[in-house]
Amino acid sequence: MADSQPIDLMVHSYDFTWKEETKLYHRAKREQWDAEALPWELGTALDPIQRAAGAQVLSNFLYGEQAAMLIASQLVSQVRDIEVRACLATQVMDEIRHIEAFSRYIGMLGKVQKPNEHIREFVERLVAVQNPEEKFIGLHLLLEGLALEVFHEAAQRIADPLLKEMLNKTAHDESRHIAFGTIYLKKLIGELDEETKAQLVTRHTKYSMLLVGLVIDEAETSAQFGLDLAKITERNISGHLRRMEEIGLWKEA
16 A cells, blocks of 8 residues: 655644534534533443443443544544544544543443454554554444444443433444544545555455454344344444445445
8 A cells, every 4th residue: 555645744724614524623512522411320220131241342342432532643643634633633532532431331330341352453453554544444434333333223222321321422423423534535535546445445344354253252242232233233334335435435336
């Protein structure tokens, strides 16, 4: 894959008025919420089996939220436009809020568990890679896409008011992150040659298989938590392929 060109860290053009990314930045400012303000006094309504399973499932996503914070912060210095940096900076704030909320909720269930080896490898690879297109795809399309579907499903199916509110608020943030990543990736991918695009697809497939491994490994635990993994997977694949087509890296046969 071609090396990314070095960029001037100090931008010289400032426009916070009209671009799509700018609109998402202003939306992110309006939609900030406080993890401390969640109704923690409600406690958890999960039964003992759900608590044990939930601690494991949510610990994997807590690990993913930490990865999202790190990768978004890395990308701030890898993009040229101030409005894109603004979106990434607000995403860093979103992710640390998610970490605060998830870690506190998991503490009510027991303790934070070690991450599944597949999500750990996914994160370590994505943090280490230097290519910004690869980071955007891995974070904003793959990782955030799966998280969004899991959070939606859990909020709908699991009868716990505190968990429901936490996941709905988190999913709202994730949806905005995915929208931002899709908009910006469409521009990035449009500037690449066909060989580089093919290399990105190959790398994307390897990341995808790691998330497939996570889903397979955690199927039984997820069912104990109350999640319909087949439904989540079907919805996630459909949404992901649609976004890949939108950015120019996938075309229906």
